[in-house]
Amino acid sequence: MDVPEGDRVPSVIASHLDITYRVYGSGTGSDAGGPGDRQVDNLDEESLMRRLLARGLGTVGRREVQAVRDVSFVAYRGESIGIVGANGSGKSTLLRTIAGLVPPTSGRLWLGGRASLLGVNAVLMPKLSGRDNIWIGAQALGLSPAQVRAAFDDIVEFADIGDFLDLPMSTYSSGMGSRLRFAISTAITPDILVVDEALSTGDAHFRARATERITAIRENAGTVFVVSHNDSTIKKMCDRALWMDNGKLLADGEPTPVLGLYGRKYGKHRAVWRQRFDEAHRIADAEGAEAAAEYLRRWDKNASWE
Amino acid sequence: MTELGPDPLRLPDALSDAAAEALARRHGLQQASVRPGLVGYARELWSYRGLMWALARGEFVTAHRDNYLGLLWSVLTPLLLGASYYLVFGLLLGTSRGIEHFITFLTSGLFTYSLFAVSLTSGSKALLNKRGMMRSLQFPRVMLPIVTVLAAFVGQLPAFGVLLVLAFWEQGWTLPWTVLLLPVALLIVTTMGLGLAMLTSRLVHAVRDLANLMPLVVRLLRYVSGVFFSVELQLERIGDAPAWVAATLTYQPAAVSLTMVRETVMTTEELDPTTWLVSVGWAVLFLVVGFVVFWRGEGSYGRA
Incomplete structure (x- = not known):
């Protein structure tokens, strides 16, 4: 290519x-x-x-x-890429590798700048207070103590944890915990932000603020990767989608058609589509690829057959 | 793809490895998950020193937050440990024969050895136990064994406070001037522990089952290193031990560390340059070998 x-x-x-x-x-x-x-x-x-x-x-x-098996792609600055796929298809593993956390067994990965993972599973120390965890988390993201001091109030305000700041994180509600993690992870604008289903937690107001912040990161010429099981989230937030299935990358393109393809295999009409493809295979064998494509165009005007 | 039939969104052909590399180079992208140079690695580690202290502190506080007496336990635990060892070895088995100020002898050995023990047990498992953290944050992975040993060092400081009080009391309300060298001795022992933790954590990451052998190694070393008996007196008792056996038993890392600490707190011991030189030698050797060995594996941690 x-x-x-x-x-x-x-x-x-x-x-x-x-x-x-x-x-x-x-x-x-x-x-x-x-x-x-x-x-x-x-x-x-x-x-x-x-x-x-x-x-x-x-x-x-x-x-x-x-x-993950033999996955290749190129992502560009300013892109927001949704990764879709069934549970266990390798999405999270791929994200962790992009964030530089799980080294690939083979193959190579290049990053333009610092990648940071924003995940609901991000590990801070549950027995320490929110204040201590802000210090640990922000320094782990590469901020100097002076920078942490400068960003501290902003983090606290965005996380909106109020009086819980000095209580151990184990006493936080799940919403509070994920708000704090989100606030820490986005305290600096990473060049590559990797979001692993973080937006499914928190109340509607927080989700709106979080989406706003992610948009801001994207506009600063960063790249955002989002894993979500919610089709509308992907369509709203992303301008490109990758479909992972059983560790392999099956589709890469605009969110709507990629989600459509994913839906054919796993959605509620999967049985119908399976029948149509079986029929198309039969036609292709008997009459050739063009006839099979013609058959499929009844339901998908872009269909082709290799 | 066949069970899906036609593919309206044909995947863009993957770039060949060379083309990908060329593209990355043209736009100045850095390859991820590769091992940095040794000096660059050390420099990066240094820039994370603030975080290391915060984590070590956090680990120490975490260990003592969950109960009623809290931090008081960091003093109580060594006291009780010392008392139970005194009961068994001092009174029941009588290993104290010929040792003056046995309580000081025993507790200094016990607490110093703890630093070793933690490096070998927790330190070796540092990479396995912190997998969650490795999978959410990027940092030089050598921080994990370092933080574990630092936390153990901080956690052990109250015990050495206890030791000083006991030594002061037992030796007739006096301490030798050499006690001023105790912090130096502890730093040397901790450095050995750092090296050991780096070395063993990579080993355990590669071959996990080794973690099950560590407690065994720790126990064996505890029994031969003269925690509750004097290696020197024991060798005299045996009499005709070959020279190399005597040298090994006296100057192996754990035994020589114990001797070094005792030379600082006990009025009956005198500073022996050989003890200190050998200790520093072990510390430098372990630190350098441990750091290089760990660094060689950087870029592979976190997948297991």
């Missing part, structure tokens, strides 16, 4: 990323202790021993889980 040009400046370049997790204590392979090991002949002593052994050793060893 030609190098994308124009006045667009890339901020994230992902080249053939693979990310593999190690999982311990659940056997060594996908077949350990699985149904495939079951023998019909339960009385056979040898098989009984083998099954007992398999059960005992079921917690020995480690297996590898491929969370």
